[in-house]
Amino acid sequence: GAGVSQSPSNKVTEKGKDVELRCDPISGHTALYWYRQSLGQGLEFLIYFQGNSAPDKSGLPSDRFSAERTGGSVSTLTIQRTQQEDSAVYLCASGMDYNQPQHFGDGTRLSIL
Amino acid sequence: GQQVMQIPQYQHVQEGEDFTTYCNSSTTLSNIQWYKQRPGGHPVFLIQLVKSGEVKKQKRLTFQFGEAKKNSSLHITATQTTDVGTYFCLPNNAGNMLTFGGGTRLMVKP
Numbered sequence: 001g002a003g004v005s006q007s008p009s010n011k012v013t014e015k016g017k018d019v020e021l022r023c024d025p026i027s028g029h030t031a032l033y034w035y036r037q038s039l040g041q042g043l044e045f046l047i048y049f050q051g052n053s054a055p056d057k058s059g060l061p062s063d064r065f066s067a068e069r070t071g072g073s074v075s076t077l078t079i080q081r082t083q084q085e086d087s088a089v090y091l092c093a094s095g096m097d098y099n100q101p102q103h104f105g106d107g108t109r110l111s112i113l
Numbered sequence: 114g115q116q117v118m119q120i121p122q123y124q125h126v127q128e129g130e131d132f133t134t135y136c137n138s139s140t141t142l143s144n145i146q147w148y149k150q151r152p153g154g155h156p157v158f159l160i161q162l163v164k165s166g167e168v169k170k171q172k173r174l175t176f177q178f179g180e181a182k183k184n185s186s187l188h189i190t191a192t193q194t195t196d197v198g199t200y201f202c203l204p205n206n207a208g209n210m211l212t213f214g215g216g217t218r219l220m221v222k223p
Contacts, residue, residue, distance in 0.1 A: 033211065043156065043201065043213040091155060099205045101146060104155040 002026065004105035006092050012111045015084060021077045021108045025094030032069055033102060034077050035091045036061075043091070049075060050098055079110075087112045116140075117204055119214030127222050132189040134217035136202030145185045146203040147176060150216075156201060159187075192221050 005024040013019055025032050034046040045059040049069040060066070064082075069075040079086055089109050093102035116139040126132050136145065144163045148156040160169055162178035162185060169176045173196075175188040185204075189196055202214040 035213075042215045045211050045213070048211060093156075099144060101158040101161060102148075102156075102203075103158065106155055 004092055004094050004103050006090075006105035006108050008108060009106060010109045010111075012113065013082060014113050015082060017082055018078065018080045019082055019110065021079075021090050021092075021110070023075045023077070023092030023094075023105060025073065025075070025092070026103055027073075029094035029096055029103070030072065031095040031098050031100065031102075032075050033093045033095075034067060034075070035093065036088045037091060037107070038088045046077070046090075048098075082110075082112045084112045086110060117202070117212050117214045119202055119217055121217055122215065123218045123220070125220045125222065126192050128194060129191050132192050132196070132219055134187050134200050134202075134219075136185045136187075136204065136214045138183045138204045138206075140183070140206055142182050142204045142206050144205050145178060146205065147185075147187055148201045148203065148213075149198050150201065151198040154198075189219075192219070194221050194223050197221050 004026055007022045011019055030051045032049040036044045036046055047060055047067045048056040064080045067077045089107040091104055091107045093104045095102045118137045120135050124132055144161055146161045147159040149159055150156045160176050165182050166180045167178040173190045177186045187200055199216040199218045201216045
């Protein structure tokens with residue numbers, strides 16, 4: 001069956017530009033998570049969606065970061081006015097419910113020049 | 114808030130030696146999950162522990178959940194080069210922001 005799909009797989013952009021990263025979760029999964037992982041580092045939680053509930057945005061590092069999830073399925077993470085420190089791999093995961101095993105996509109490698 | 118410590122941060126072993134990583138939480142957990150991330154890959158779910166004192170095995174991997182449901186360990190017997198990667202724990206407790214442990218990076222010398 002299809003797993004979590006993320007696009008693009010790689011994104012190179014200039015400092016100051018806006019970027020949109022997309023995540024297609026596994027069908028039927030109500031929980032969706034975004035994480036950021038810098039090279040050789042751990043998983044930094046960004047935001048969590050559960051069904052139609054208000055998302056948990058407590059991990060977003062600044063107001064330049066936002067995310068939405070339309071129709072309880074596809075999610076988009078937007079970074080405005082990108083900075084060099086935003087360079088990282090952005091990972092999306094989905095799960096059957098909160099506290100259930102998470103299935104990760106391959107990530108989007110974002111490079112800010 | 115929930116505090117998570119995972120140790121050690123790095124571990125070099127000779128192929129055939131055993132390996133253990135520990136995850137310690139400051140609060141009682143509802144469950145704990147373990148993930149493995151190969152170099153260049155994404156995290157892959159290994160197992161979930163729910164019961165106090167639970168022990169689960171997957172071939173050479175043994176997972177334990179402490180009696181107080183605050184600590185957990187992952188033990189690999191007779192490591193192989195295919196075990197290389199970073200092992201993360203994810204302690205879960207309803208209502209708390211999801212915080213993965215910092216990970217233990219395992220390197221295996223053939």
